Amino acid sequence: MLTQNSPEDPALPARPARGPGRPVGDHEEKRAELLAAATKVIAEHGFAKTSLRKVAERAGYTTGAVTYYFANKGDLVLALAESRFDRFDKLLDSVAPEADIRTLVQRWFEMSVGEPEFSIVMSQLLANLQFDAKLKDTLVRRYADYRARFAEIVREGQRRGTIRDDIPAAVLADQIGAMGDGFAVVTPLELQDFGPERIDEILDGVIRLLAPVGNG
Structure with missing residues (x-):
């Protein structure tokens, strides 16, 4: 340490x-x-x-x-929570023009493997929601905005024909988000299992799952 x-x-x-x-x-x-x-x-x-x-x-x-x-500490924590979601927003900004889901998931891995503190802090903030109404309101608001933007990126991929359209965009976005959250929890605990080759395999698998029906 x-x-x-x-x-x-x-x-x-x-x-x-x-x-x-x-x-x-x-x-x-x-x-x-x-x-x-x-x-x-x-x-x-x-x-x-x-x-x-x-x-x-x-x-x-x-x-x-x-x-x-x-x-005070509450003011600091609110600013920290906002800064976490500011990074998520920048990530969405970077992939939105091409609806580049592969890069989105890859960046999740980069944050999880390269910045394990990022995931730890988010977990700590989430664990304190029931004790801090302002923090809860902030995270609920920012996460709702994030989910809506994420769904629109998936919807754009469906319009382009790069993402399957037999599942609603909002549902797919939540599924991808859940995978990303899961990686954020697991990878800091098992860094040795998430080298470059393994990450590429997982990314390829995610893309195959999202491929239009008949193209996977």
């Missing part, structure tokens, strides 16, 4: 703690650094044991500097 400000952690380079008040530098860059630090703290210590103080220590800031961006 990497220690605070470890030089082996490229996402969080070592830096001296700053004084109280606004951190020096670009606002969005510093905010992103704090969200990256929060991701690591939650992945290592769990949601319940995460605090603004721990996040500040991990990022090399004072707690006061963290509260400049996030008033």
Whole structure:
């Protein structure tokens, strides 16, 4: 496990703690650094044991500097949840023009294998929905938007003739999403079983399952 400000952690380079008040530098860059630090703290210590103080220590800031961006832990967690779905939206943006489902599933693997903390944090956030109404509302809203966009991408693939059309697009989108979620849970636990060749085999299988009837 990497220690605070470890030089082996490229996402969080070592830096001296700053004084109280606004951190020096670009606002969005510093905010992103704090969200990256929060991701690591939650992945290592769990949601319940995460605090603004721990996040500040991990990022090399004072707690006061963290509260400049996030008033409290709830505010920080909401921002972290939004940032997770912002990444999902960018992923959908990248595959939407060609309805490229293979690339979509491949990117899921890349996040699961290359960024296991991503899946851990999402699991921690989901586990806390019943205790945080604002977090629940945020995730329900963002996930509904995500599912609707995903279904439209599948629908476009059906119009292009690259995805089977004997199953409703919304149903197929949910099935693909469930596969992606499953990979996100399993691959961090069994990284040795998901090398490049294995991932290619799985991707080929997904595409065959989605191929128009008579073309699989």
